[in-house]
Amino acid sequence: MAIPTISDIAGIISTPELRFTQSGKAVMSVRLAFNDSKYDEQQQKWVNSKTFYVDGQAWEQTAERLADQLAQGDQVYVVGRIETQTWERDGEKKSKPVLNLSTVRKLAKNEGGQQRQQQQPRTQQAPPQDDPWATPAAQSGGWGNGPDTEPAF
Numbered sequence: 001m002a003i004p005t006i007s008d009i010a011g012i013i014s015t016p017e018l019r020f021t022q023s024g025k026a027v028m029s030v031r032l033a034f035n036d037s038k039y040d041e042q043q044q045k046w047v048n049s050k051t052f053y054v055d056g057q058a059w060e061q062t063a064e065r066l067a068d069q070l071a072q073g074d075q076v077y078v079v080g081r082i083e084t085q086t087w088e089r090d091g092e093k094k095s096k097p098v099l100n101l102s103t104v105r106k107l108a109k110n111e112g113g114q115q116r117q118q119q120q121p122r123t124q125q126a127p128p129q130d131d132p133w134a135t136p137a138a139q140s141g142g143w144g145n146g147p148d149t150e151p152a153f
Helices: 060-069
Strands: 005-012 017-020 026-040 045-059 074-089 092-109
Touching: 005 092, 017 060, 026 060, 045 060, 045 074, 060 092
Parallel strands: 045 092
Antiparallel strands: 005 026, 005 074, 017 026, 026 045, 074 092
8 A cells, every 4th residue: 555645735834843852863843734726706715614733844955954944924835754653651652644745845925814815816818929839849849949950049
């Protein structure tokens, strides 16, 4: 059975925390929220129907780099594997799911939680007719700039 992988956009809902294990390895922990949202035509805004919360972790150089770059309120694209973290406290075994992050890309800072709600739904527009890059690759030799096969740069 494969370990589940998540790749999606999430919001950072806690300040990233960088700490070090007893052996000296850096680990960054952060709380993430994944929203299931859709654009409501009647309300003319984005609405969240469900939210999935999970703790994310990054290790070693990735942890140190991300701890400097990320902040609460940031929107990020993440890829990671869901794993079970286990520990024992007062003789009782505990566990929780953790997203072990392999890729994190900062997208935008979410000012006051309103950024996504203010966005309008995206509609695709036809490119201007004089745009040489708008030519489909199959008709233009693969580079979008005419019949030659050399790149434009």
